[in-house]
Amino acid sequence: MIYLDYAATTPVRKEIIDTYTKLLNTYYGNSDSLHEIGRNSSKLMEQSREMIAQLLHVNKEEIIFTSCASESNNYATKGYALHYQTRGKHIISTCEEHSSVHNSLEQLKDEFGFEITYLPINKDGVVSLEDLKKALRKDTILVSMMLVNNETGAINPIKECAEYVHQNSRAAFHMDAVQGLGKIEIPIECVDMATFSAHKIYGLKGSAILYKKQNVELLPLISGGQQEFGLRAGTSNAPCNIVFAKTLRLALEEQKKAYEHVLKLNQYLRREIENMEDLVVNSPSNASPFILNFSDLKIGSEIMLNALNANGFAVSAQSTCSSKSKAISHVLLAMGLGETRATHAVRVSLSHLTTQKEVELFIETLKEIHNDFRTR
Numbered sequence: 001m002i003y004l005d006y007a008a009t010t011p012v013r014k015e016i017i018d019t020y021t022k023l024l025n026t027y028y029g030n031s032d033s034l035h036e037i038g039r040n041s042s043k044l045m046e047q048s049r050e051m052i053a054q055l056l057h058v059n060k061e062e063i064i065f066t067s068c069a070s071e072s073n074n075y076a077t078k079g080y081a082l083h084y085q086t087r088g089k090h091i092i093s094t095c096e097e098h099s100s101v102h103n104s105l106e107q108l109k110d111e112f113g114f115e116i117t118y119l120p121i122n123k124d125g126v127v128s129l130e131d132l133k134k135a136l137r138k139d140t141i142l143v144s145m146m147l148v149n150n151e152t153g154a155i156n157p158i159k160e161c162a163e164y165v166h167q168n169s170r171a172a173f174h175m176d177a178v179q180g181l182g183k184i185e186i187p188i189e190c191v192d193m194a195t196f197s198a199h200k201i202y203g204l205k206g207s208a209i210l211y212k213k214q215n216v217e218l219l220p221l222i223s224g225g226q227q228e229f230g231l232r233a234g235t236s237n238a239p240c241n242i243v244f245a246k247t248l249r250l251a252l253e254e255q256k257k258a259y260e261h262v263l264k265l266n267q268y269l270r271r272e273i274e275n276m277e278d279l280v281v282n283s284p285s286n287a288s289p290f291i292l293n294f295s296d297l298k299i300g301s302e303i304m305l306n307a308l309n310a311n312g313f314a315v316s317a318q319s320t321c322s323s324k325s326k327a328i329s330h331v332l333l334a335m336g337l338g339e340t341r342a343t344h345a346v347r348v349s350l351s352h353l354t355t356q357k358e359v360e361l362f363i364e365t366l367k368e369i370h371n372d373f374r375t376r
Contacts, residue, residue, distance in 0.1 A: 002358050005314045007150055007179060007291055007349035013202045016247055020204060023239035031238045032227065041238040048245035055248050056188055056211065064210040064228050065241040069178045069197035070100035072210035073144075075231070076174040076193045077104040079218035080142055081114060087170065088139030094119045094127050094156075095334045096149050098176060105144070119145075124284035125154030125335050132161050133168075140171045147186070148179035151331045151347055152283045153291030155184070162190040172216060182251030183259065183290050192216050196248075198240070203247030207240040258352035263289040265350050265359050272363045276370065282332055282345060292348045293332075295341040296366075299373050304346055307369045313362055316347045 003011075023044075029037035031045050046060075053060040066072045081091060093105055095118045108114040117135045119127050127145060136143075143165050147158055162173040172192040180186055182201040188194055193216060198207035212218065224233025266289035273279050273294050282293040296304055301317035308315055317329070332342040348362070 001312050001314055002361065003314045004348045004350065004354065004358070004362060005316050006351040006354075007200075007347065008316055009199050009205065010202045010351065011353070012199075012204060013247070013250060015250065016203055016243055019246055020239055020243050023242055027238060027242070029238075031236045032225065041236075041242075044242045045236060045238050048242045051245035052209065052248055055245070055252055056186070058188065058211060059214060061214055061229070062212055064212055064231060065236065065244070066208045066210055066232065067206050067237070069098075069176070069195050069200075069208045072195040072197075072208050073098065073100040073174075073176060074104050075210050075218055075221060076195060076212075077101060077142070077144055078108060079221055079231070080172060080174070080193070080216065081108050082112065083217050083219040084141045084172075085112070085114075088137075088141045089114045090117070090137050090139045090141065091115070092117045092119065092132065092135050092140055092143045092171075094121060094145055096121050096125065096151075096154075096331045097144065097146055098150060098178070101144055101146070101176060121154070121331075121334050123335055123337075125149055125152045125287070125331065126156050126284075127161065129157060129160050129164060133164060136165065136169055136171070138169070140169055142172050142174065144174040144176070146176040146179070148177070148184065148288045148291075149331060150179050150291070151329055151345075152293045152335075153179075153287035153289070154284055155180075155286070155288060159187045159190045162187070179288065179291070182248075182255055183288055198244050198247050201247055201251040203244065203251075204240050206237065207244055207247075209244065254352060259289070261352050262350045262354070265289075265354055265356065266292055268356070269348065269359055269363065273366075276367065278374075279370070280341065282335070282337060282341060290350050292350070294346055294348075295332075295337075295344040296346070296370055297340055297344055299370065300344055301346060303373075304344070304369065307373075308346075308365065311365045311369070313365060316349070317345055 027041045029041045031042035049063045050060040105116045119131045174193040175191045176195045178197045181196045192213045194211040199205040220231050222233045278297045329342045329345045
């Protein structure tokens with residue numbers, strides 16, 4: 001099976017597996033215990049927090065360990081909104097967000113009386129600064145916007161949007177940077193909160209962080225103990241938290257080389273697909289090269305995915321967290337690309353592990369499936 005679904009998850013690096021296995025066997029103590037075994041786990045976890053902070057150029061007190069990006073997004077949206085609701089109950093987001101942001105905001109609206117404004121996206125899948133300017137109000141307390149769209153790879157103008165919000169309101173700015181980490185530069189200095197996940201950068205599932213500026217306060221969503229500065233109760237997953245630092249370091253060390261490699265693969269795929277009859281590329285030309293979204297106008301997403309899978313290729317149609325819902329892309333619809341392209345979309349996501357031979361085989365197979373379907 002040729003894996004071309006790296007936006008969904010990535011294989012774990014051998015170095016990470018080896019380190020994690022050692023940690024499980026040696027540093028098994030509860031990091032909140034006062035004995036030496038517990039203190040050793042706690043010490044390593046805090047060293048990891050400090051290294052992560054250094055790699056991201058932030059303070060170590062601003063790194064919160066969580067179990068996944070969805071949890072981090074819930075803290076950034078609900079934790080912030082519920083704490084600051086006396087300042088206002090208006091939140092701005094976009095129509096292309098991951099379900100963990102969108103559904104959190106819908107819960108705030110339905111259960112707690114917040115008003116949510118969802119910004120549209122243009123034909124290139126990005127938010128307009130002008131639309132943000134029109135939506136910002138005196139009672140706006142939070143803006144939540146993804147950096148890289150997980151379906152198309154479109155990159156939002158986070159820096160410009162965050163700067164305007166900070167200059168013209170008291171609202172905080174949250175960035176879902178899951179698909180950007182280890183791939184493109186992260187404008188973390190411009191935002192108040194940011195979400196990152198380990199399993200998107202060849203690390204462990206069940207491991208993520210929320211970056212939160214020290215002056216930002218959150219309402220704890222899990223009540224109990226003192227863990228994570230009193231914001232997230234529960235026994236710390238010390239081995240996962242410890243190994244996150246190494247995962248991040250390796251990803252950042254290889255970022256430039258990986259980008260150059262993937263860009264060449266993306267350009268090849270885009271060129272080949274654009275030259276095929278009845279196939280169209282949905283990802284904008286300036287999108288992250290790690291994601292390429294296209295539609296075969298003659299074959300629906302589910303049929304194409306099954307055919308590719310039968311021929312040994314693993315790809316997706318949309319966000320994996322939405323893969324079991326109706327196979328229609330709300331992102332492509334929001335881009336104004338029409339229902340046919342939205343129901344016929346395929347997402348290919350690439351990696352430094354992807355080879356030129358693999359993408360050539362993919363194109364060959366795609367052509368065979370397309371021609372076979374047309375001649376039946």
